Amino acid sequence: MSVLTISHLHKSFQVGKQTREVLHDISLTLADNEFVSVVGTSGCGKSTLLSIAAGLEDYESGDVQVDGQTIRGAGIDRGVVFQSYTLLPWLTARQNIEFALKAAGFSRAECREKADQHLELVQLTAFADAWPSELSGGMKQRVAIARALSYRPKILLMDEPFGALDAMTRHQMQELLTGIWEQHRLTVMFVTHDIEEAVYLSDRIVVMGPGTIQATFDVPLPRPRREELTASPEFTDLQRQVLHTIRSGHTRAALA
Numbered sequence: 001m002s003v004l005t006i007s008h009l010h011k012s013f014q015v016g017k018q019t020r021e022v023l024h025d026i027s028l029t030l031a032d033n034e035f036v037s038v039v040g041t042s043g044c045g046k047s048t049l050l051s052i053a054a055g056l057e058d059y060e061s062g063d064v065q066v067d068g069q070t071i072r073g074a075g076i077d078r079g080v081v082f083q084s085y086t087l088l089p090w091l092t093a094r095q096n097i098e099f100a101l102k103a104a105g106f107s108r109a110e111c112r113e114k115a116d117q118h119l120e121l122v123q124l125t126a127f128a129d130a131w132p133s134e135l136s137g138g139m140k141q142r143v144a145i146a147r148a149l150s151y152r153p154k155i156l157l158m159d160e161p162f163g164a165l166d167a168m169t170r171h172q173m174q175e176l177l178t179g180i181w182e183q184h185r186l187t188v189m190f191v192t193h194d195i196e197e198a199v200y201l202s203d204r205i206v207v208m209g210p211g212t213i214q215a216t217f218d219v220p221l222p223r224p225r226r227e228e229l230t231a232s233p234e235f236t237d238l239q240r241q242v243l244h245t246i247r248s249g250h251t252r253a254a255l256a
């Protein structure tokens, strides 16, 4: 069953007097518990697509449905994690999560219980009372993930969530996310520039060219995914195919 259904989506931006179409007739579905990454060259429309799915950006035509209902703006059926740290600096890690839960309508006791459960999920129980300024970049993103998951959205939308982290922390975050996914099964749309990250985490990879979907790749690699997998011929071959598709689309666009 499909959780997110995007149909014939068109989106333009007005730049001065000109209208620039940045998404052209995009159709995409995410099945229940499917992890789908969206990759493509810079400026091809990945973040715009994710923002529309999050209900943070409008669109001219087409339809975006979550569980068969057309979305009307943002909602607690979708959790969002961005690259930039979005914690409220005047609230502790736990309070940041409680704040989102309170806005979602949970009682005070539920807010506390769910915040603590999700801090444990991202292995940050010991930092529940820390201020964002006392947390590393990776820790802040762990709180952001805990916050986005705490109200049990139907879909998690992640826009380059590990893009600002150093290589080692990024790797740890990938392990954490894949571990959470394998235990709890979530529907995830994950925008990234990193093809290795996309192959490692995903069930399916969507390659975008400028404004369009160029190709999709199933990722038939076994789970649980562990680091050794990244050296296997199946992994590197798929990585190469995705890279080749991105590059050929880029070349076509440059020649057009």
Ligand SMILES: Nc1ncnc2c1ncn2[C@@H]1O[C@H](COP(=O)(O)OP(=O)(O)OP(=O)(O)O)[C@@H](O)[C@H]1O
Residues within 6 Å of the ligand: 013, 014, 015, 022, 040, 041, 042, 043, 044, 045, 046, 047, 048, 049, 193
């Ligand atoms: N608010 C805006 N006003 C005008 N143009 C915009 C706006 N937001 C995005 N664009 C343009 O839309 C296109 C798609 O942008 P988007 O950020 O979705 O691409 P992206 O694939 O996520 O890029 P990147 O990988 O660099 O983050 C780009 O050409 C960008 O300049």
